[in-house]
Amino acid sequence: MGELLNKNLSALIDIKKEEIEKFESFLIKRTVSKKQNLLNHGSVCRFVAFINKGCLRSYSVDANGIEHITQFGVENHWIADLYSFLNQTPATLNIEAVEDSEVLLLDFSNLEKLYKSIPGLERYFRILFQNAYTSTQRRLNSTLSISAADRYNELITSYPELIRRVPLIHIASYLGITPESLSRIRKRL
Amino acid sequence: MGELLNKNLSALIDIKKEEIEKFESFLIKRTVSKKQNLLNHGSVCRFVAFINKGCLRSYSVDANGIEHITQFGVENHWIADLYSFLNQTPATLNIEAVEDSEVLLLDFSNLEKLYKSIPGLERYFRILFQNAYTSTQRRLNSTLSISAADRYNELITSYPELIRRVPLIHIASYLGITPESLSRIRKRL
DNA sequence: CGTCTATTTGAATGTACTCAAAAGCGGTGG
DNA sequence: CCACCGCTTTTGAGTACATTCAAATAGACG
Numbered sequence: 001m002g003e004l005l006n007k008n009l010s011a012l013i014d015i016k017k018e019e020i021e022k023f024e025s026f027l028i029k030r031t032v033s034k035k036q037n038l039l040n041h042g043s044v045c046r047f048v049a050f051i052n053k054g055c056l057r058s059y060s061v062d063a064n065g066i067e068h069i070t071q072f073g074v075e076n077h078w079i080a081d082l083y084s085f086l087n088q089t090p091a092t093l094n095i096e097a098v099e100d101s102e103v104l105l106l107d108f109s110n111l112e113k114l115y116k117s118i119p120g121l122e123r124y125f126r127i128l129f130q131n132a133y134t135s136t137q138r139r140l141n142s143t144l145s146i147s148a149a150d151r152y153n154e155l156i157t158s159y160p161e162l163i164r165r166v167p168l169i170h171i172a173s174y175l176g177i178t179p180e181s182l183s184r185i186r187k188r189l
Numbered sequence: 190m191g192e193l194l195n196k197n198l199s200a201l202i203d204i205k206k207e208e209i210e211k212f213e214s215f216l217i218k219r220t221v222s223k224k225q226n227l228l229n230h231g232s233v234c235r236f237v238a239f240i241n242k243g244c245l246r247s248y249s250v251d252a253n254g255i256e257h258i259t260q261f262g263v264e265n266h267w268i269a270d271l272y273s274f275l276n277q278t279p280a281t282l283n284i285e286a287v288e289d290s291e292v293l294l295l296d297f298s299n300l301e302k303l304y305k306s307i308p309g310l311e312r313y314f315r316i317l318f319q320n321a322y323t324s325t326q327r328r329l330n331s332t333l334s335i336s337a338a339d340r341y342n343e344l345i346t347s348y349p350e351l352i353r354r355v356p357l358i359h360i361a362s363y364l365g366i367t368p369e370s371l372s373r374i375r376k377r378l
Numbered sequence: 379c380g381t382c383t384a385t386t387t388g389a390a391t392g393t394a395c396t397c398a399a400a401a402g403c404g405g406t407g408g
Numbered sequence: 409c410c411a412c413c414g415c416t417t418t419t420g421a422g423t424a425c426a427t428t429c430a431a432a433t434a435g436a437c438g
Contacts, residue, residue, distance in 0.1 A: 062334040070330055083323040092330075119308060126315035133322040134272040140329045141259055141281075144365040145251040148426085169384060176333040181426055183386050337394085358416060370394060372418050 001029065002104055004076055005050050012127050013120040023114060023121075027104040032056070032097040038079075039095040045084035047105040051077055054101025055165050058093045059173065069174040072098070072159075072166060078128065079103075098166055148177045149185045190218065191293055193265055194239050201316050202309040212303060212310070216293040221245070221286040227268075228284040234273035236294040240266050243290025244354050247282045248362065258363040261287070261348075261355060267317065268292075287355055337366045338374045 001024050009015050009023070027050070032038050038056060039045055049056075051073050058079055059069040070093060073079035084091035085108060106114075115121055142151050152175060156163055163171070172182040190213050198204050198212070216239070221227050227245060228234055238245075240262050247268055248258045259282060262268035273280035274297060295303075304310055331340050341364060345352055352360070361371040 060330055060334060066334075068330060068333045070326060082319070083327065086319065086323065115312070119311075122308075122311040122315050123304070126311050126318060129315060129318035129322050130271070130275065133318050133325060134275065136322060136325045136329060137259060138272065140325060140332065141249055141257060143329065143332055144257045145249060145255075167384065178427065179385070180387085180428085184426090187386080356416065367395065368417070369396085369419085373394090376418080 001027065002050065002052060004052055005104060008050075008076055009124060013124045015118070015120050015124075019118045019120070023118060024104075026110040026114060027106055030103050030105055032101045032103060034097050034100050037094055037096050038103065039081060039091055039093065041081075041091050041094050043091060044088050045081040045091045045093075046088075046108055048078050048080040048082070048085060048111070049073075049095075049103040049105050051075055051079060052102040052104055054103075055098040056095055056101055056103075057098050057166075057170060058095045060093050067173050068176070069170055072162060072170075072174065074161075074165075098170070143176060148175055148181060149188070151175050152182065152185055190216065191239065191241060193241055194293060197239075197265055198313060202313045204307070204309050204313075208307045208309070212307060213293075215299040215303060216295055219292050219294055221290045221292060223286050223289050226283055226285050227292065228270060228280055228282065230270075230280045230283050232280060233277055234270040234280045234282075235277075235297055237267050237269040237271070237274060237300070238262075238284075238292040238294050240264055240268060241291040241293055243292075244287040245284055245290055245292075246287050246355075246359060247284045249282050256362050257365070258359055261351060261359075261363065263350075263354075287359070332365060337364055337370065338377070340364050341371065341374055 005024070005027075006020055009020060015023075028047075029052075030038075032054070038049060039058075041060070053075055055075075056073045056079050057069050058071045058073070058081060059067045061067055071079060079095060081091040081093040081095065083089070084093070088108060142154060146154075152171070155171070155175070168182055168186075169179045172179045175182065177185075194213070194216075195209055198209060204212075217236075218241075219227075219238075221243070227238060228247075230249070242264060244264075245262045245268050246258050247260045247262070247270065248256045250256055260268060268284060270280040270282040270284065272278075273282070277297060331343060335343075341360070344360070344364070357371055357375075358368045361368045364371065366374075
C-alpha cells in the first residue's frame with residue numbers, strides 16, 4: 001500500500017515489519033483529483049494525510065477573501081490542519097489538490113491507538129514535528145526579515161520543482177504578496 | 190531543582206519519580222542577568238533551556254541590522270535556537286534575557302541519552318514540538334493575513350502580561366513593524 | 379474553437395517606512 | 409536626593425514600495 005511511507009518510517013526510526021503492517025492497516029487510501037478539496041474549513045480535520053502521489057496545498061481565506069497558503073505538500077510528506085486535528089475543532093484551513101493526488105489518511109483516534117501499540121511512532125512524529133517547527137520558524141523569519149523578491153529566490157532555489165508544478169498565483173499567495181507583485185518581481189530578474 | 194519542570198513533565202506524560210530525578214541530574218542551572226546573552230549567533234546552540242524564572246527573547250539580525258524576534262520565553266517554557274541545536278550548526282539566533290532570569294540547560298548529547306533511557310520523553314517533546322509548530326503556523330498565518338494593528342490586539346489579549354514585562358520596541362520587532370509604527374497603532378486605540 | 383483561468387502591464391493610491399528630533403522614563407553615581 | 413545619561417517612546421514630514429483597480433494578453437482544457 002505504501003512503499004513510500006514504509007521508507008519514510010524506516011529512515012527515521014527502527015520499526016519492525018509487522019509494526020509497519022499494523023500501521024498501514026489503519027490507513028485509508030484516497031484519491032483527490034485536481035482542484036478537489038480534501039478538507040473544508042469549518043469541518044473538523046479528522047486525519048493527517050501522507051501524500052503518496054501528487055501535490056496539495058493548505059490555505060486559509062482572510063476577511064477580505066484573500067487566500068493565504070500555509071503549506072505545499074508533495075509526495076513523501078504529510079499534510080493536515082494540524083491545529084484542528086489535535087484539538088478536534090473546526091478547521092481554519094482548506095486543503096486542496098493542486099494536481100491529481102493520492103493520499104493515505106490516518107484517523108485521529110487511530111493515531112492515539114498506534115502511539116500506544118507502536119512506541120517508536122512517538123519518536124517518528126517527534127522528529128517530524130521538530131522539523132516542521134524549525135522550517136516554519138525559518139519561513140516566518142524570512143517573511144519578517146527579507147524582501148518578497150529575496151523570498152521568491154530562496155523558494156525557487158530550495159524547491160525548483162515547485163514552479164513547474166504550482167501556478168504562480170499560488171506561489172504569490174505563499175509568499176504573502178499579490179500575483180501582480182510577483183509578476184513584477186519576476187520581470188526584474 | 191526544578192519543581193516547575195517537574196510539574197510540566199508530569200502534566201504531559203506519565204513519568205516516574207526516579208526518571209524525573211535522572212532527567213534533572215542532567216540539567217545545569219544558570220542565571221542570566223537582564224540584557225545578558227545566553228546564546229550568540231555564530232556559535233553552536235548546545236542546549237535547550239527551560240525557563241525557571243524570568244523572560245528571554247530569541248532574535249535574528251538581518252542584513253540591515255534590524256532585529257527580528259522569533260520568540261519570547263517566560264517561566265515554564267523552553268527556549269533555544271532549535272535549528273542550530275538539532276543540526277549542531279552555527280546559530281542564526283541570539284538569545285538574550287529581557288529580565289534577570291534563571292534557566293535549566295539540557296545538553297544536546299544528554300538529550301539523546303535521555304531519549305534512550307526515558308522513553309516517555311519522546312512523547313513529551315513530541316507534544317511540545319507539536320504545539321510549538323501549530324502556534325508558529327498560526328503566527329505565520331496572522332502575519333500574512335491580518336494587519337499589524339490586529340496582530341497587536343491579538344497579542345495583547347492572548348498575552349496581556351507581555352506588555353508589562355517587555356519594552357514596546359521588542360513587541361514591534363516581534364510583530365515585524367518599526368517602533369514608530371507601533372506607537373502610531375497604539376495612539377489610535 | 380471557445381471559455382475560463384492565469385499572467386502581465388499600466389496608473390493611481392495608500393500604508394508603513396526612513397530620517398530627524400523631541401519628550402519621557404529609569405537607573406546610576408556623585 | 410538630585411542631576412545626568414542612555415534608552416524608549418512619541419511625533420512630524422517626506423518617501424518608497426506593494427497594493428488596488430482595470431484591462432489586455434496568454435495558456436490550459438474541454
